[in-house]
Each structure stands twice: as structure tokens, then as C-alpha cells.
Amino acid sequence: MKYYIFSALFSLLCTASVFAANEVTLKGYIGIEGGESFSYKIVFTDSAGFIHGYSLTYIQEAKDTRSAISGYLDRANHTISFKELNILYNHGFHSNNTMCLIDATLKYVPDNAHIGHVMKGTYKSADASATYCGMGTVTFMNDDVLKTLFEGAPAKDTVATVKKTAVPISRKPAGIRVTEVSYPVSPHPTPAPAAKTTEEITAGIEKIYEWQTDTVIIDIWDGGTIDGDRVTVLYNGKKILTNYLLTAAKRQLRLPVSATGIDILTIAANNEGSEPPNTANLLLTDGTQTYSIIAYNNTGNEATIKIKRAAKQ
Numbered sequence: 500m501k502y503y504i505f506s507a508l509f510s511l512l513c514t515a516s517v518f519a520a521n522e523v524t525l526k527g528y529i530g531i532e533g534g535e536s537f538s539y540k541i542v543f544t545d546s547a548g549f550i551h552g553y554s555l556t557y558i559q560e561a562k563d564t565r566s567a568i569s570g571y572l573d574r575a576n577h578t579i580s581f582k583e584l585n586i587l588y589n590h591g592f593h594s595n596n597t598m599c600l601i602d603a604t605l606k607y608v609p610d611n612a613h614i615g616h617v618m619k620g621t622y623k624s625a626d627a628s629a630t631y632c633g634m635g636t637v638t639f640m641n642d643d644v645l646k647t648l649f650e651g652a653p654a655k656d657t658v659a660t661v662k663k664t665a666v667p668i669s670r671k672p673a674g675i676r677v678t679e680v681s682y683p684v685s686p687h688p689t690p691a692p693a694a695k696t697t698e699e700i701t702a703g704i705e706k707i708y709e710w711q712t713d714t715v716i717i718d719i720w721d722g723g724t725i726d727g728d729r730v731t732v733l734y735n736g737k738k739i740l741t742n743y744l745l746t747a748a749k750r751q752l753r754l755p756v757s758a759t760g761i762d763i764l765t766i767a768a769n770n771e772g773s774e775p776p777n778t779a780n781l782l783l784t785d786g787t788q789t790y791s792i793i794a795y796n797n798t799g800n801e802a803t804i805k806i807k808r809a810a811k812q
Contacts, residue, residue: 522552527639529556529601529622535594539637541568541581546723547793548572548699551774554583556592564589566600569775571795573699577607577649579618584775585627599624599632605639607649615642616649697791700766702800709809710756712786717752717764721745722780722793726772730779730794733765742769745779756808764804768796 522544530536543552550570557563565588570581583600603622610617618639624632639645700706719740721728725747732740734754743750756762768777776795783790783804794802 523644525639525644526641527618527637530636530638531594532633532635537594543568543570545572547697548574549723549774549776549778549795550579550581553587558592562591562593564592571699571701571776572648574649578604578620580604599626599630601635603637605637607645610640610642615640616645617642618645697793699793699795700802700804701795702797702802705803705805706790706792707761707805707807708783708785708790710785710806711788711809713756713758713808715754715756715762715764715806716784717754718749718782718784719743719745719752720747720749720780721778722747723778724774726774727770728772728777728779729769730777731767731769733763733767735763736765749782756806758808760808762806764806766794766796766802766804768798768800771798 522542524540524542526538526540528536529539538557540555540557541552542555543550548571550568550572552568554566554568555563556566564586566583566586568581568583570579572579580603582602585600601622601624603620605618605620607616607618609615619637621634621636623634626632698706719730719732725745728745729742730740730745731738731742732752739752739754740750754762754764766779766781771777776797778793778795779802781792781794781804783792792804796802
């Protein structure tokens, strides 16, 4: 029987403590195909919903394994998704089953057996070479901590105020004909009003907006840690920015909105920088209306925004 280190990360939450610097410690257990279960703990920090930290899988304190983790805490939908990135160390932890790094999604739901709520869900696992290892479940049961995370008053999303940097575009991307798209940076862009909320999009979660004007103004930048994220931006399948390095300075694009049909804006992740996943902040302006968005993805995945021209009254 092979013994793979399982470094348990599986996100949230059973018994947890909130420390300074927004650090959270969570304890729980994980069930593995074959009937085994183990104690688990994760320690992470939460920044605008993105979590980073480490996990501990253990039978007893002297036999544990630690792995680096990253994921996303979606308070609006009461879910947490996360994955173990790599094993940091192993102190003699073994299992009778094949166990590897996990990739899990958990849901905050009512607990039918007890008063309160639990966080539970399934995971799949693979080894360092991406070879499939198995599946299982994760459950966390500390009702107080779950209420704090999902029912308390979460910190409001903020969009960093950064001086806009006009970056003239001298030529279009090589080999790409974008005759109907114009995207020079305005030398005197009209300041847009602050957006009320920030929405998140990723592969499989897209947004569609009904547009009033004939132009969509897009500001794109990295509003978090500047960690080397690169993106390719497409509009109706044509590349507007290719392998673009996101910085704190906003890059502004102006694109025409079709009179009929739906225009599709795609944000593709070229890498994940030094702090996965790849994240891009966007501010879309439609006249006096603005939409604040965070697009996050793993390498190779895409986030999609659809724009539909409103019918004339």
C-alpha cells in the first residue's frame, strides 16, 4: 500500500481562533476513501476574501504534516474553496490510504444533528505530478467561528485609490487586426464615481451587465499585493492586452459597445504571481454608472464579463 503524505488543508472550520493581523486558526477533521479520518488544522490570513497560510494533518501532535495553502472565502455565497500547494514538512504522518494534496470546496449549511451550522464539502486530491489520488470529505463544526465568518459584518471591499498613469499605445498587438476596437488612453479621463460594491468573477462565474452608453471604459490594475500577475485581455475574441503585467497603476481601455447582441470581455490568467491565484481589479464605467470587479483565476483559466446594450426607450 502506498503511503502519500496527505497534508491536510481543507479549509474551514471547526474550532478556530482569530488572531491579530487577521490570522485565523481552524480545527476539524477529514474523511478519506477507505474509512479513515484524521484531525486537521489550518492557519490563514484573509485579504479581501483571498486566504493564504498552511495546513496541518495529524494523528497526534508528534505525527503531523504541514502544507502551504491558498484559496477563496466567498462570504456572499457561504462557501470556501482552497487547495494545498506543496508539502512544507512531514513529522512521521502516514495513512493506509493513498493521500495527496487536496483541492476542496466547502459550504456553510445548517447542522441537522445539532443546533447551529457546519462547514462541509468534498475534495479531490492529486500528487505533485498531478496524478489523481482519491476523494473524501471535510467537516468543520465550530458554530461561533462560522457565524463570525459568514454572518458577522465582513470588512467592506475597498478599491485602492491610485493616480492614473496614461500609457499611450503606439501600435496594436502584432498579428492582430482590431479594426472595430479603439483603446487609446484618454489624456484627461473623466473621474468615475466610486462603485458601491465589488463583485468577484472567475472561471464558471460570469457577470452580465445591461449597458446604457455606446462605450465601455475599463480601468485594470492590481489592487492587492503587487506579485507579478500577468493577464491577457480579449474583447469579442480579439486580444487587447497580451501577457500584460498588472501594477498599482491603472491602465485604461475604451471599447465600443455593439448596438445589438452581446459583447464579451475576457480576462485570462497567464500566471499566478508569487501569491496565487491571479487577481485583477477592474472598474467598468457606463456613463455615470460604475461596476467594481475582481477577476481571479488559476493559470490558464478565464473570467468572463458580458455586456448587453440596453434597448432604447
